[in-house]
Amino acid sequence: MAESKIIGALEMGTTKVAVLIAEVIDTYRLNIIGSAVVPSEGIKKGRIYDAKKANRCVHMAITDAEKSAGVNLKTVYMTVTGSDIQGERQVGKAQISHMAKVVTEYDVNRAQEEAKRRQLPDGRVYVQFMRNPFEVDGVRVDEPYSVKGNELQANYWAVHADEVLLKRQIEIVNSFMVKVDEVFLAGLASGRVVATDDEKEKGIVVLDIGGGSTDYAVYSDGYVLRTGVIDVGGDHITNDLSLAFRIPWENAEQIKIEQAKAVIREDETDEMVWMRGDLSIGDRKISRRTIQKVVHARLEELFQVVKHDIDPILSEYKLSGSVVLTGGTSRLTAIEALAHQTLKMPVRMGRNPDWVIPELQGPEMSSVIGLLQFAFSDVSGDLPEQPRQRSLFSRFSGLLHR
């Protein structure tokens, strides 16, 4: 009989909580057997501000997914986002010890240990270590072994989070008797599905624009060079529209989804659009140009912030790759044109893998699907995309049973 194992993926997004349950058969086949998407509550800008409400919707999502799968979840993988998650470059150096001055495993180990030795300030915990290319005497090398030189440098992109916030999120899941196997950066999870291996070699920026936050990840030569979270997303567009037109949130959201365009054509500037109001405000005509001004300003700024953050690494690695957009806000009309204008790179829209059923195909699902893929590779023993530190799990259990 085939051996099967249940894995779960959970995303507590700012707009929706998504849970996927899948069956791994014979360690090589992945079947999604249950899913649930529930509107988020108590979460703003990737952060839980009302634990009670968040608790309720996470609970609902988990039980709904369990019902549809007909199994109980014991453990889940979970994405994390929010600007309290930060990354920094960590380096470790080792003098090359071999008589012939070629790099050996001994040197690699020493350099790597040194790089990971840095203690974080109180209240911060490591989430992920991403290995970056080694350097020998300041020259980047893909494979350090047997390279000749004097000094070996190990490089990492280390991501850490606020312990209290992370704990709060894990505790919510734990309170339903579901354990968190591992946490994974939302942006990297999306990157797993919307960017191809080839693109990750050549250089690509993955931008997951969600409701309350935007996650980015920069890949090149197969490495994750940078990740980051900006606490701006589609909610900000809605809020800006709601303040600009002094209309309720729901109307602003509707205008955004139905009418907003990131860039407009000349001949559209004079167009008026009807806003269907409720009884209190009635129907109203507003100009498309004004909507566009508000939306354009917000998105342009978002891309400028991203550009400001990633430019240093792009120029350091002389990257001339492309950008792929995903997340719910990437559905906004003409957003790729504006992204292209601002970021000055080729831009394409992300797509989820074909094996995913149509109901789960939207760009807002990329991160939870990517997370599931990661969980799959984790249990099936596939090498994960990036060499990672395997001690993370013990870290989180440690965090909770203190």
Next chain:
Amino acid sequence: MAVSLTPVSENKVAIIGLGDEGCRMVAALDVPQQWEIECRLWDSSVESLSGYEEIESMKPEVLGVKITHGFGCGGQSDLGRSVFLQEQELCSDLIAGKELVILVSSLGGGFASGFAPELAKFCQTRGVPVISFCKMPFSFQGRKCMESAKQALNRLRENSIAAPTFECDDYLPWLDEAGLAHKAIEQGNQELQVAVMNLCFLLFEEGLYEFGFKTLLAVFDLDICKTIVFSVRGKDPAACVEQIKERLVEKFPNGEFRVDRSLVSIVGSKSLAVDDVSLVNKTLSDLVGKPEKSFFGACIDPGREDCTVVAYLNIHLGRQFELSDLAAAPTSEKATPSVRKKSPKRGKSKSKKAAEVTAPDDSQGFFDHILRESNRGYFENTPSNNWNGIDLDVPTYIRRGIRVKT
């Protein structure tokens, strides 16, 4: 035939110092060129204007010579009013093309008390909004003086969008050992100057101007409101907050007041963070209640070490305002606020600045700031979304001064 026409000044705002003290206060202002502001010094006394010859740009001018022969109005506000009637031409020249007139005067004397309300009315009827900064006399200057000041103030209020007042009595703690008022007067003048400069700063550097005064009107839209202005200076925002508390307790010992609107402007050093702004905001709303509308301007001046907070609070009175509402209870020592002498340098043009997301740094050389209605909508009550000193939760179109027609 050569016709020479004096070109109409292109400046949008005029600041007019009226009377002896009004001129003194305006003359000391260091208004940066790039702010489109024109300053004027007007008085009816030759003597008091005699010190200002070197400030040609402010065109010190003796008015009403035919009436007072350059000897001043001698405390008679009726004379001040007559002077106005004689000088209407000068006034209409001045306000041509102006979008805002700021009057600075010390009330209770003759010239300013008579002239300022007439001028305000003149501007207002021609569609030019007026903000009248007024200094009120010490109560020990006598009933007559105070009465005349109050009358002038009431008329100014009717004809201005705002009439922020500075009560000399508030500065009694600055009387020197010999009981001389000199320092207290100086202190009051300085606060008024800070307030004027700050308002101009908000106008020209923070985009209030671009809003076509809508924001300004929203702040100052006073019927039966009284605008209180004060500025405090401390080593950091926390120190300012302490002083704000003292000030408010001093002004309202019984704690009976309700703030309708507020406009708070903070100028701080490089370390000024959005959280500091929130701290000041919170302190104020803890003390005076959450205003129905509040506006914030915060900016970083990389050249300075300390912090200045200027608060305009509009108190809703619900009844006719009486000066006695403002109790003066002199207490402890205070740090001395002073006029910012260094004018902000702007390295980049406005439009460019608006188009770029800029991070404050040493080379910046111009102020980086945020103007926001403290209403962040959906994100109200969430931590500020600080990115290089900017609160990203505030709508971008507001921060970039993009006008939207709704």
